Amino acid sequence: MSKGGYRQGSGRSKSGYYKGIYCGSTYELCWVIYSIDMNVKFKRFEKKLTDGTTTYFPDFILDDDKTIIELKGYELGDSVKNKTLLAEKLGYKVIILRKEDLADVFEYVYQKFGTKKFHTLYDGYKPKYEYHCKNCNGLILKDKKKKTDFIYCSRQCSMLGNKLNSGKFLTDEQKKEYYRNQSKKYYELKREEINKRRRELYKISKGPLV
Numbered sequence: 001m002s003k004g005g006y007r008q009g010s011g012r013s014k015s016g017y018y019k020g021i022y023c024g025s026t027y028e029l030c031w032v033i034y035s036i037d038m039n040v041k042f043k044r045f046e047k048k049l050t051d052g053t054t055t056y057f058p059d060f061i062l063d064d065d066k067t068i069i070e071l072k073g074y075e076l077g078d079s080v081k082n083k084t085l086l087a088e089k090l091g092y093k094v095i096i097l098r099k100e101d102l103a104d105v106f107e108y109v110y111q112k113f114g115t116k117k118f119h120t121l122y123d124g125y126k127p128k129y130e131y132h133c134k135n136c137n138g139l140i141l142k143d144k145k146k147k148t149d150f151i152y153c154s155r156q157c158s159m160l161g162n163k164l165n166s167g168k169f170l171t172d173e174q175k176k177e178y179y180r181n182q183s184k185k186y187y188e189l190k191r192e193e194i195n196k197r198r199r200e201l202y203k204i205s206k207g208p209l210v
């Protein structure tokens, strides 16, 4: 893996580098961003810990060289417990942070960058696919290939664009034309009814004024 570049991780977690620090998932990424900004001194844990049975590659270590920070997504409880016990036997203290512990961290990163697509914050991130909004032609960048070309940059564009594609409301003139056609169709369909109503209206309007 080349250092310093964004890469799409396999499966659930998206890994990459932030300010040169490797992050194995967007949880780690958010924690790294937050910790740098909060002046927490840490580095990646470069070694592996093992007792022959359990092998543990901790995420980060604080500058006391004692406190391991472990970001956990979906790992099962038992394996986490064994690894923690191993680290503790070797004199480390382990702080495990799960999704629910990171709420403030996620919120901080969101406020700082205005996006919840955290993987876009990796060094050198570049989306793979370029599209243009079918309504305003604005550039849309996507990590994944879209099945359709009918994509829009916003909800508003989507609404306008869908009307456009259904043939309605192109310009004011076309809008009028559309309504003319619609009323013509309606008239042809309900000619009798309409004429009956017209005759009634005509009589009333021609009746004596009160």
Ligand SMILES: [Zn+2]
Pocket (backbone or CB within 6 Å): 133, 134, 135, 136, 137, 138, 152, 153, 154, 157
């Ligand atoms: Zn648009």
